Amino acid sequence: xxxxxxxxxxxxxxxxxxxxxxxxxxxxxxxxxxxxxxxxxxxxxxxxxxxxxxxxxxxxxxxxxxxxxxxxxxxxxxxxxxxxxxxxxxxxxxxxxxxxxxxxxxxxxxxxxxxxxxxxxxxxxxxxxxxxxxxxxxxxxxxxxxxxxxxxxxxxxxxxxxxxxxxxxxxxxxxxxxxxxxxxxxxxx
Numbered sequence: 001x002x003x004x005x006x007x008x009x010x011x012x013x014x015x016x017x018x019x020x021x022x023x024x025x026x027x028x029x030x031x032x033x034x035x036x037x038x039x040x041x042x043x044x045x046x047x048x049x050x051x052x053x054x055x056x057x058x059x060x061x062x063x064x065x066x067x068x069x070x071x072x073x074x075x076x077x078x079x080x081x082x083x084x085x086x087x088x089x090x091x092x093x094x095x096x097x098x099x100x101x102x103x104x105x106x107x108x109x110x111x112x113x114x115x116x117x118x119x120x121x122x123x124x125x126x127x128x129x130x131x132x133x134x135x136x137x138x139x140x141x142x143x144x145x146x147x148x149x150x151x152x153x154x155x156x157x158x159x160x161x162x163x164x165x166x167x168x169x170x171x172x173x174x175x176x177x178x179x180x181x182x183x184x185x186x187x188x189x
Contacts, residue, residue: 005074008070008073009074011070012067012070015067015070016063016067016084018059018063019059019060019063019087020087022060022091023060023087023090025052026053026056026060026091026094026095026098027094028049029046029050029052029053029056029094029098030094030097032045032046032049033097033101033102034101036101036105037101037104037105043105043107046102046107050098050102050107053095055142056095058142060091060092061088061092062135062138063135064084064085064087064088065133065171066133066135067080067084068080068084069171126144128144128148128149128163128166128167129141129144129167130167130168130169131167131168131172132168132169132170132172132173133168133170133171133175141167145164149163149164157184157186157187158181158186160186161181161183161185161186161189162181164176164186164189165181176189
C-alpha cells in the first residue's frame, strides 16, 4: 500500500519531532557535561544521562535518515540540506564533544546489567532479527542486536560488523554498506 502525500507529510513531521526530542536530550547532556567539567559534584547527575547517550545518537541518525527519505519522496530534498542536515551535524558534534570531555574527566558509560547467573536451563536459540529501515521496528531490532551481538565480548568487532550486515536490508543495508567493512569502522555504524 502506497502512502498518500498527506500520510508522508505526517510521517515526516513525526520523524522531525522524534529527532528533535533526541537532539534536545543531547543538548541537555552537553550542558550537564560542561557544568561537570567545573563542578565535579555534578557527576551523579551526569552518569544516568551518559548511559543513554549511545541510544540518543543512534536515534538521531536513524530519524535523520528517515527525514531525508521523506523529503526526497516529497521532492523537497533542498529543505533537508538547508534546515535539517545542520541539526544532525550539531547533534553529532555534541556527541563527540560529550564523549571527549567524559573521557577527559575519567567518566565512562556504566553497564547497569548485572552478570548473568549460571543455571542448568537450556533455552531455545534466539534468531537474529532483520531490519529494513522501517523506523517502527528500529528499537526492537536494536535492543535484540545489542543483547545478542554488540554486548557480547566474545565476538570480535569485525564479526559483529558481519552480523550487522547480514541482519539489515533495504535502506538500512544501504547505510551500513556505505561504511567500509573493516574492524575499526564497526563502532561508528
